Each structure stands twice: as structure tokens, then as C-alpha cells.
Amino acid sequence: MPKLTINGQEIEVEPGTTIIQAAQVAGIEIPHYCYHPDLPVDGNCRMCLVEVERMPKLAISCATLATEGMVVHTNNDRVKESVRGVLEFLLVNHPVDCPVCDQAGECRLQDYYMVYGLHTSEIPLEMKVRKQKVVDLGPMVVLDQERCVLCSRCIRFFDHVTHTGEMQFFGRGDHVAIGTFENRPLDNPYSGNVVDICPVGALTSRDFRFKCRVWFLNSTDSVCGGCSTGCSMRIDHRDGTVFRLLPRRNPEVNKSWLCDEGRMSFHELAAGERVRRPMIKGRDGMQAPVVWEEAVRSVDSKLKEIRDNHGAGSILGFASPSATNEALFLFKQYMAGQVGVTRFEFRADSEDKSVTEQEDNILRRVDKHPNSMGAIKLGLVSKEFGGIEGAIESAREGKLRAGVIIYFKPLVRRPTDEEAESRVAELIRAVEYSVVLAAHKTDWLAEASVVLPVTAWSEENGSYTNYQGRVQLARRAVTPAGDMRPVWQVFALLLAVSGADISWSTAADVFESLTETEPAYRGITYDEARLPGALVADI
Amino acid sequence: MIQFNEEAMRQYQAILKRYPEKRPALIPVLILAQKEFGWISQEVAEYVGSLMGYPASDVLSVATFYTMLRKKPVGKYHMEICRNVSCWLMGTYPCVDEIKRRLGVEAEEITEDGKFSWNLTECLGSCGTAPAMQVGDRYYENLTPESVGEIIEKLAND
Amino acid sequence: MKKTPKVVNVADRAREEASVAKEILGPLVGMKLTLTRMVENMTGKVDPTIRYPEERRAYSDRYRGAHILTAREDGSPRCVACYMCATACPADCIYIEPGEHPDPLIEKYPTRFEIDMLRCVFCGFCVDACPEEAIIMSRETEICAFGRGETIWGIDRLMKRPELPEFGLGYRPNKELVDSRLAFVPKEKVQKRLAGRVTMKEDVEMIPHVTFDPLKESEKR
Numbered sequence: 013m014p015k016l017t018i019n020g021q022e023i024e025v026e027p028g029t030t031i032i033q034a035a036q037v038a039g040i041e042i043p044h045y046c047y048h049p050d051l052p053v054d055g056n057c058r059m060c061l062v063e064v065e066r067m068p069k070l071a072i073s074c075a076t077l078a079t080e081g082m083v084v085h086t087n088n089d090r091v092k093e094s095v096r097g098v099l100e101f102l103l104v105n106h107p108v109d110c111p112v113c114d115q116a117g118e119c120r121l122q123d124y125y126m127v128y129g130l131h132t133s134e135i136p137l138e139m140k141v142r143k144q145k146v147v148d149l150g151p152m153v154v155l156d157q158e159r160c161v162l163c164s165r166c167i168r169f170f171d172h173v174t175h176t177g178e179m180q181f182f183g184r185g186d187h188v189a190i191g192t193f194e195n196r197p198l199d200n201p202y203s204g205n206v207v208d209i210c211p212v213g214a215l216t217s218r219d220f221r222f223k224c225r226v227w228f229l230n231s232t233d234s235v236c237g238g239c240s241t242g243c244s245m246r247i248d249h250r251d252g253t254v255f256r257l258l259p260r261r262n263p264e265v266n267k268s269w270l271c272d273e274g275r276m277s278f279h280e281l282a283a284g285e286r287v288r289r290p291m292i293k294g295r296d297g298m299q300a301p302v303v304w305e306e307a308v309r310s311v312d313s314k315l316k317e318i319r320d321n322h323g324a325g326s327i328l329g330f331a332s333p334s335a336t337n338e339a340l341f342l343f344k345q346y347m348a349g350q351v352g353v354t355r356f357e358f359r360a361d362s363e364d365k366s367v368t369e370q371e372d373n374i375l376r377r378v379d380k381h382p383n384s385m386g387a388i389k390l391g392l393v394s395k396e397f398g399g400i401e402g403a404i405e406s407a408r409e410g411k412l413r414a415g416v417i418i419y420f421k422p423l424v425r426r427p428t429d430e431e432a433e434s435r436v437a438e439l440i441r442a443v444e445y446s447v448v449l450a451a452h453k454t455d456w457l458a459e460a461s462v463v464l465p466v467t468a469w470s471e472e473n474g475s476y477t478n479y480q481g482r483v484q485l486a487r488r489a490v491t492p493a494g495d496m497r498p499v500w501q502v503f504a505l506l507l508a509v510s511g512a513d514i515s516w517s518t519a520a521d522v523f524e525s526l527t528e529t530e531p532a533y534r535g536i537t538y539d540e541a542r543l544p545g546a547l548v549a550d551i
Numbered sequence: 552m553i554q555f556n557e558e559a560m561r562q563y564q565a566i567l568k569r570y571p572e573k574r575p576a577l578i579p580v581l582i583l584a585q586k587e588f589g590w591i592s593q594e595v596a597e598y599v600g601s602l603m604g605y606p607a608s609d610v611l612s613v614a615t616f617y618t619m620l621r622k623k624p625v626g627k628y629h630m631e632i633c634r635n636v637s638c639w640l641m642g643t644y645p646c647v648d649e650i651k652r653r654l655g656v657e658a659e660e661i662t663e664d665g666k667f668s669w670n671l672t673e674c675l676g677s678c679g680t681a682p683a684m685q686v687g688d689r690y691y692e693n694l695t696p697e698s699v700g701e702i703i704e705k706l707a708n709d
Numbered sequence: 710m711k712k713t714p715k716v717v718n719v720a721d722r723a724r725e726e727a728s729v730a731k732e733i734l735g736p737l738v739g740m741k742l743t744l745t746r747m748v749e750n751m752t753g754k755v756d757p758t759i760r761y762p763e764e765r766r767a768y769s770d771r772y773r774g775a776h777i778l779t780a781r782e783d784g785s786p787r788c789v790a791c792y793m794c795a796t797a798c799p800a801d802c803i804y805i806e807p808g809e810h811p812d813p814l815i816e817k818y819p820t821r822f823e824i825d826m827l828r829c830v831f832c833g834f835c836v837d838a839c840p841e842e843a844i845i846m847s848r849e850t851e852i853c854a855f856g857r858g859e860t861i862w863g864i865d866r867l868m869k870r871p872e873l874p875e876f877g878l879g880y881r882p883n884k885e886l887v888d889s890r891l892a893f894v895p896k897e898k899v900q901k902r903l904a905g906r907v908t909m910k911e912d913v914e915m916i917p918h919v920t921f922d923p924l925k926e927s928e929k930r
Contacts, residue, residue: 109816110791110840111789111791111793111817111840111841112789112790112791112815112816112817116791145813145814145816146813146816176606177605177606177608177609178606178608179608180606180608180609180611180612181612182611182612182615183615183616184615184616184617184618191608192608193593193596193597193606193607193608193611194593221809222790222807222808222809222817225792225796227796228796
């Protein structure tokens with residue numbers, strides 16, 4: 013385990029660590045463009061120069077291994093001057109695009125210039141080399157060749173992560189330009205990642221283009237709700253509108269990447285009308301809005317009535333594999349604990365089989381729900397029914413009379429969605445009394461006996477369990493307009509109305525109860541569930 | 552559809568045999584492609600890429616690095632006149648003027664009949680016989696405006 | 710050594726020191742300044758009052774009045790919607806919506822640019838922040854409206870309001886506009902009439918069309 017000294021600080025690192033990684037461990041930031049922890053080292057930008065004692069020239073810290081007894085200086089005058097020189101070269105032909113460039117505010121040329129540069133350009137504007145601007149590289153990416161600093165991160169991404177080799181350098185000298193063959197659009201489901209890794213505004217997001225300046229945005233840590241991979245991500249929003257989703261680096265789940273569909277998944281939330289108020293179907297067959305208190309009391313008494321008349325086996329608890337762990341936990345607490353329900357299901361489309369099934373060999377999984385594993389670990393599977401079809405059958409036979417159904421539409425669409433949704437609709441029609449917790453309006457929602465409006469992904473605090481069984485926290489970013497409640501809060505209300513002793517006021521409190529009660533989740537703390545997330549027990 | 556004919560295919564296989572790995576063979580293969588197709592167009596780059604198993608962008612990236620791998624079509628006789636020190640001192644530019652007068656095209660433009668194009672190039676290593684120019688694999692040395700005119704006439708009649 | 714206070718009997722002192730002359734002249738002496746000023750005003754030697762609106766004060770070349778959005782050669786706004794002004798504004802009164810410009814060398818332009826003139830504090834930070842010389846200020850102070858809706862000025866009003874030529878340019882980065890020009894349609898040249906002067910002051914700017922001209926007025930009647 014080599015011990016080395018960086019800026020007077022002594023640290024010990026694993027063998028095979030480069031100086032830049034060692035500096036990160038020590039909390040020291042070394043400026044860099046081409047280095048990326050999830051891409052092979054290139055060493056072409058020369059920004060990460062450091063002085064290593066007894067080496068005659070400055071060394072690039074991304075490609076120099078940390079060795080025993082090394083003494084490194086990252087911010088003495090010699091290093092600062094060299095970095096400044098590199099920056100000056102990079103800025104020679106860089107266009108003065110800051111007012112129109114989307115990267116402003118998170119641009120590493122800007123940031124490093126303010127720290128290391130602050131020099132005046134020696135090159136008049138007319139002499140700068142001109143290249144192509146505003147080139148469309150597909151629906152996700154816009155290219156501006158002039159802004160490129162030739163760090164080759166995008167090239168290495170397409171070579172080594174997606175193995176499609178779409179981008180390359182063309183030309184030589186100061187006419188080198190980045191691009192695709194014949195400016196063809198990028199045609200792979202991970203193209204949005206190059207926008208993240210580009211340190212300057214050469215590759216920008218078409219979806220986010222000009223929408224908002226980044227310094228107006230607030231960031232919230234969250235988990236993608238697109239599929240069971242559960243990539244760690246960050247929601248950038250302002251005043252209740254989500255503008256973009258960015259990945260957070262999680263070496264255990266998604267490294268630094270997000271798939272394009274997950275990146276765009278927040279648009280699906282805004283599409284379609286929301287359910288805003290609790291509704292109860294009256295004797296005339298029409299749903300009418302009620303206040304929460306009335307809705308909850310009505311549901312509790314009606315469910316207990318059905319249980320008393322027909323037995324607890326006549327009620328089905330149908331969970332959604334998109335609901336949070338907290339929601340599913342309280343769902344179970346109420347249904348099993350208070351009403352005595354024994355029959356639970358969550359599978360509308362064999363999610364238990366597809367939860368670990370890969371859709372490609374990079375990130376995506378076939379199961380487009382973020383919490384199928386959570387539903388499985390919490391035991392919301394029925395061997396008896398084997399899925400929703402069995403439940404529908406049972407309801408048609410008259411054995412199932414009531415159902416409490418949580419339904420969230422998937423954020424990443426597939427052709428099989430319509431069929432899965434229609435099965436849920438069938439289930440609601442087949443039972444006599446149905447309580448549906450939904451976020452978005454559907455045409456079959458009017459047939460439910462009770463509709464309770466709930467918040468969807470990014471609108472509530474909660475945790476999801478991904479395909480690995482890893483619990484990760486998703487925080488609330490926006491609050492929708494209307495009388496929606498988080499699903500866990502609905503069941504907390506039901507528990508309260510039913511007479512149980514409740515003491516939860518936040519999702520964190522519910523999480524604590526969950527980890528105390530459920531064997532699979534025992535021992536996981538809220539802090540552990542942040543990055544990179546904590547694994548549940550193998551049950 | 553662009554592809555190598557039999558003879559070119561044989562030469563391609565011979566090139567591959569010269570190198571233990573495939574990647575270094577890319578440049579000789581591109582030179583071969585240029586001989587066959589005249590210039591490295593987008594289709595040629597795509598073809599070479601599919602032939603060797605590399606993405607077209609990779610092939611084009613290598614092609615755009617080198618000036619002698621032409622990315623624009625040229626005439627049947629492409630004249631490259633040296634513009635470096637010796638030739639320049641010995642009178643390249645009067646020859647260039649004569650070429651321009653005779654052909655009526657600027658550098659890198661092709662004449663109407665598709666026969667001629669020209670551009671200036673770097674030192675051909677023929678400084679003792681300056682000014683010099685290269686047409687294909689052939690050097691023409693000790694140029695004067697008159698001799699350049701004769702050369703053009705001779706090539707035009709070929 | 711502590712000074713012993715002097716003991717004074719006020720009634721005695723009045724009897725000893727008072728006189729009629731003192732009573733009359735005293736206030737006059739004290740009011741010397743006031744009376745001098747009064748006489749100066751009455752004789753017209755001094756006239757600090759500006760009789761607005763016939764007379765206007767001459768504002769400096771850097772006066773911060775109502776905003777102007779400058780134009781390019783073709784008349785479109787110079788602004789590239791970079792949000793520097795909106796970010797710098799301490800009153801949060803600038804609202805911009807950007808759009809994609811067809812020319813890749815310009816790339817971005819504002820589809821909406823609105824300043825809420827009632828929120829604006831006329832600090833000039835927006836002019837300081839702008840990197841494109843796209844927003845400057847004039848010497849116009851007369852912002853009036855028939856309702857609050859009219860006080861939110863959009864691109865048209867900021868670029869081309871008819872009152873612009875009268876007031877002149879104020880706070881701006883360069884004395885002569887470097888890359889931009891004004892978009893307003895200049896009115897016909899107005900003859901400067903020496904209207905009936907109601908003041909003797911030299912440095913008061915007379916705005917021709919609003920200055921009262923007694924000759925013309927009497928002709929009308």
C-alpha cells in the first residue's frame with residue numbers, strides 16, 4: 013500500500029492508483045479535462061500536471077502511478093504557471109460564446125480560467141479558427157465544433173462504453189474537429205451521456221437547450237424510476253418544474269451513465285392529466301370529489317365490512333412495483349395488520365421474472381418499474397394467483413370481492429404497457445369494490461369505487477430497491493398542484509383511522525420502522541441508503 | 552457500389568500480411584484505395600471500414616490527418632508543384648501563373664474536361680533540380696513556364 | 710478648578726439690557742439670509758425652480774432612465790438572451806424567454822424580453838452586466854400608463870417607442886454605440902422654437918414640442 017505525500021498531506025492508497033485518484037482521496041482537486049474515472053486514461057489535455065519531486069519535468073497525474081515515498085505538489089508556482097499555459101493554448105481558438113452557450117455556469121474552461129488563468133487573450137477574434145456550429149447529432153445532442161477542447165472523452169465513451177465508435181477527430185493541427193461520420197446522428201440509447209462528460213459546451217443537450225441557465229437550478233438527489241436498474245441520478249429543477257436529469261456517479265450501479273430513456277423519463281410525468289382530488293363513486297354510479305377524511309373513513313369501514321361478511325380472503329392488495337418501499341411497507345401494515353388481508357399481488361406483467369433480466373449489456377433492464385425487488389422482498393407476491401391474471405380469474409368467480417390497487421404508469425414506455433394496463437383495468441372491473449391509488453388519470457379510472465390521488469416519482473421522499481436488492485433514497489424535487497398525498501401517507505391515514513398507533517410524520521420515520529420490522533431490510537440506516545445504497549439481506 | 556476489384560483485393564491481402572496486427576495496415580490500405588478510386592470519398596471510407604472491421608469515422612479520422620490522402624476529387628493528372636524554399640527561389644510562381652493561364656482553374660479545382668487539377672505542395676526533395684513538380688508518381692524537374700506548358704500539352708494529348 | 714456657575718436673575722437682566730432697537734433690528738439681522746434670498750427671488754436674480762413640464766432639467770450623459778434594447782443592422786434585437794441582466798437585476802424585474810436563432814453565428818435570441826418598469830429600481834446593473842451592448846438606458850423619466858399591465862414593457866416598447874428621440878441616450882457602455890444601433894424610427898426633424906421663455910436660466914433644456922409657445926397659441930385663437 014504505497015504511502016505518498018500530496019501538498020504536505022500524507023495518504024496511503026491502493027497499489028495501481030494514479031496520483032489524480034490519490035489526490036481525490038485526500039480531498040485535493042486537480043484540474044483536468046480528459047481524465048474520467050469511468051473511461052480509459054488518455055493523457056492528452058495536459059491540465060492535470062503536477063510536480064513530483066525528483067522528476068525533472070512535470071508529470072500528468074492521471075497517468076502517473078502513485079508510488080511509495082512520492083512527494084507531489086499540485087499548486088506551487090511552477091504547476092500553476094504550466095496549467096495557465098495549457099489554458100491559454102486551449103482558449104486561443106475558443107469562440108467567445110459564453111452568452112449563448114448552455115454550459116455557462118458549469119463549464120470547466122470558465123471555472124479553471126477564474127482560478128488559474130485570468131489572462132488576456134493575445135489572439136484577436138478575427139484570427140480564430142472557424143468550424144461548424146449547431147450541428148444536430150440526433151435527437152439528444154447538439155455539437156459545436158469550435159468549442160471543443162479535444163479532450164476525446166466522447167470518443168472514448170463511444171469506443172469503450174457503447175462500442176459503437178461513432179465520434180472521432182477529423183483533420184490535423186488547429187483544424188482538428190470532433191464529429192461523427194458525415195455528421196450522421198448518433199444512433200445509440202446512451203448518446204445523452206456525452207453531454208454530461210463534455211467539459212465544455214461542444215456537446216450540449218437538445219432537450220435542455222436554452223431552457224434555463226444552470227445557476228437558477230436546484231439539484232435534488234434521486235433514483236431513476238425508469239427501470240429496475242435504479243441508476244443514481246440528480247433532478248435539476250426550478251420553481252416546481254423539472255428541467256433535466258443528470259447521473260450521479262455510483263460505481264455499484266450505473267457508474268457515471270444514464271440511458272437516454274431514463275434521462276427523458278421526467279417528460280412522461282408531465283404528460284397526461286393528474287388525479288387531484290379523492291373521489292368516491294356514489295349510488296348513482298358517478299364519482300364525486302370528497303375530502304381526505306371522508307374518503308379514508310369510507311374506505312376503512314367498507315373494507316372491514318367486506319371482510320366481516322365475506323372473509324379476509326375476499327380482499328386483494330395489489331401493489332405497484334413503482335411505489336416506494338415506505339409505501340409498500342405501510343400498505344402491508346394496513347392491509348394485513350388492520351384489515352387482515354392475506355392475498356397480495358403486484359405482478360401485472362411477470363415483473364418478478366423480468367426484474368433482473370437485462371435489456372442490453374450496459375444499463376437497461378426489461379422490467380420498467382423501479383421497485384419490483386422491493387415488492388418481492390416485502391412479500392407482496394401471491395403463489396396462489398401467480399400474477400394478475402389469476403386474481404382476475406378469482407374475482408370473476410366471485411371469490412375476490414374487493415381490491416386496493418396502487419397504480420403508476422411506467423415512465424419508460426414499451427409496447428407491452430397497454431396490455432399490462434388493461435389487465436389492471438380488468439381487475440378493477442371484476443371486483444365489486446375497488447380502491448385505486450393513482451397519480452395520472454386514465455380512462456378506466458372512472459370505474460373504480462374510490463380514487464385516491466397520490467404523488468408520483470420525484471414528488472415524494474422515499475426509497476427504492478433495485479434489481480441487486482440495493483436500497484437507494486429518492487428525494488422530493490417538486491410538489492404537484494392538487495390534493496395528492498404520498499402513498500405512504502395515505503396508508504398512514506388509513507392506519508390512524510383504523511385505530512392503530514401511528515407515530516410517523518416523515519418518510520424517514522417510516523423507513524426506520526421498515527428497517528426495524530422487515531427481516532430483509534434489518535439494519536439499514538437512512539445514511540447508508542444514500543450513495544451508493546445499501547444491499548438488503550438475501551431472502 | 553464501391554469495392555475493390557480482384558487485383559486490388561489481392562494487393563489488399565498482401566498488405567495485411569505485412570503487419571502482425573490489422574490496425575497499422577490502415578494507412579497502406581487507404582493509399583491503395585486512393586490509387587483505385589482516385590480519392591477517399593465518404594463511400595470509400597465506409598467501404599474500407601467495413602472491409603477491415605473499423606467504424607467509418609475511424610477510417611475518415613486517419614484519412615483527414617494526412618494531406619496526401621485526398622478528400623476531394625482530383626483530375627486525371629493532378630499536378631503538385633513544390634512551393635518550398637529552393638523551388639520558390641528558382642521560380643515556382645511564374646510556373647504556377649502559366650499553369651493557371653493554361654488550365655484556367657485555381658488550386659484544387661478540376662478543369663472542365665476532368666483532366667487536370669493542381670495544388671501547391673511541400674518539398675519534394677528535388678531541390679537540386681528546382682523548380683520541381685510531381686504528377687502521379689513522376690517528377691518533372693527544372694521547370695520553366697515554357698516547359699510546364701509543354702508538359703500540359705503532352706499530358707492533354709495522352 | 711471647578712467653575713462656579715454664574716447666578717442670573719432673568720427679569721433683572723431684561724430690564725437692564727433690553728431696548729426697542731434691539732427688538733426690531735435683532736430679528737432682521739437674524740433673518741439676513743432669508744431676506745436676502747427673498748429679494749433675490751423677487752427681482753429674478755435667482756430662480757432655482759424648474760417649471761416642469763415646460764422646462765426640463767438637463768440630465769447627464771450617464772443618466773439612468775428607461776431602458777432601450779439596441780438593434781442589429783437588420784433591426785432585430787441585439788440581445789442573445791444570455792440572462793446576465795436578469796441574474797444581475799436586484800429587483801428581479803427582467804423576464805426573458807429564449808429561442809433558437811436560424812443563423813448559427815447568433816444562435817440565441819429572445820422571443821420574449823420583458824421588464825416590469827414598476828419593479829425596476831433603475832440601478833443600471835443590467836447595462837453593466839450585458840456583454841453585448843444590447844441594453845442601455847435613456848434619459849427618459851416619463852413612464853406613464855393607464856393600468857399596471859401597460860407598465861410591463863416588451864421588446865417592441867423597449868426598442869421602438871416613439872418617445873425615444875426626445876430624451877436622448879443615457880447610461881451605456883460606450884459613448885457612441887459600437888456594435889449596435891437604435892431601432893426606433895426617427896421622427897421628422899423638429900424645429901427648435903424659442904418659445905416664450907418663462908425662465909432666465911441658461912442650462913435648462915427646452916423640449917420643443919412640449920414647450921409653450923405664446924405666439925403660436927395666440928395665433929390659434
